[in-house]
Amino acid sequence: xxxxxxxxxxxxxxxxxxxxxxxxxxxxxxxxxxxxxxxxxxxxxxxxxxxxxxxxxxxxxxxxxxxxxxxxxxxxxxxxxxxxxxxxxxxxxxxxxxxxxxxxxxxxxxxxxxxxxxxxxxxxxxxxxxxxxxxxxxxxxxxxxxxxxxxxxxxxxxxxxxxxxxxxxxxxxxxxxxxxxxxxxxxxxxxxxxxxxxxxxx
Numbered sequence: 548x549x550x551x552x553x554x555x556x557x558x559x560x561x562x563x564x565x566x567x568x569x570x571x572x573x574x575x576x577x578x579x580x581x582x583x584x585x586x587x588x589x590x591x592x593x594x595x596x597x598x599x600x601x602x603x604x605x606x607x608x609x610x611x612x613x614x615x616x617x618x619x620x621x622x623x624x625x626x627x628x629x630x631x632x633x634x635x636x637x638x639x640x641x642x643x644x645x646x647x648x649x650x651x652x653x654x655x656x657x658x659x660x661x662x663x664x665x666x667x668x669x670x671x672x673x674x675x676x677x678x679x680x681x682x683x684x685x686x687x688x689x690x691x692x693x694x695x696x697x698x699x700x701x702x703x704x705x706x707x708x709x710x711x712x713x714x715x716x717x718x719x720x721x722x723x724x725x726x727x728x729x730x731x732x733x734x735x736x737x738x739x740x741x742x743x744x745x746x747x748x749x
Contacts, residue, residue, distance in 0.1 A: 558602065558606075561602060569594055573621070590724075591614050592724060595611040596677035598611075599673065601736055605649075607649025607653040608646045609649070611646045615641050615643070618645065619641040633698050640685060640689060644684035652676055655677070656669045666733075670732050671732070679725070681724075689713065694706055694709055
């Protein structure tokens with residue numbers, strides 16, 4: 548269904564707000580990325596997932612793509628971790644997973660909401676899928692493309708133990724990011740959806 552002019556203005560305004568939040572998270576130290584050893588614990592995936600729920604998968608992918616491009620640029624000019632200049636200079640690692648967060652989280656929310664009629668449950672499902680998409684793709688691409696001594700050294704292991712190190716990151720950093728998303732996504736996304744619904748009615 549086509550949006551009215553006012554609905555399109557509200558939509559674009561909301562999209563701009565999410566873009567501003569992503570920029571703020573990326574540029575303000577310790578707001579979007581918390582350095583921890585060779586990696587950064589990120590909170591930006593939460594914003595992308597919320598955007599995908601509120602605005603839809605395509606706009607979620609746009610927000611994710613902006614985050615990915617910022618990650619890619621930062622890898623060259625201001626790396627957020629020792630690992631960043633080694634792997635995030637590759638858009639497959641820095642950009643593609645971020646885009647996929649928005650797409651998969653957004654479509655997961657739509658599907659689960661249709662199946663179970665619960666916005667809260669659908670938001671939790673989207674949070675889980677979005678977070679696992681980001682963590683799984685980033686770490687998976689690192690293992691596929693960067694099984695090198697330099698990358699392994701950032702984890703404090705030799706290259707033969709890189710897979711174990713990545714699995715450890717998945718079980719620690721990834722778990723922390725997952726819990727964060729499960730808590731924050733429904734807490735923020737559902738009230739925003741309700742506000743948007745009321746605005747569309749009025």
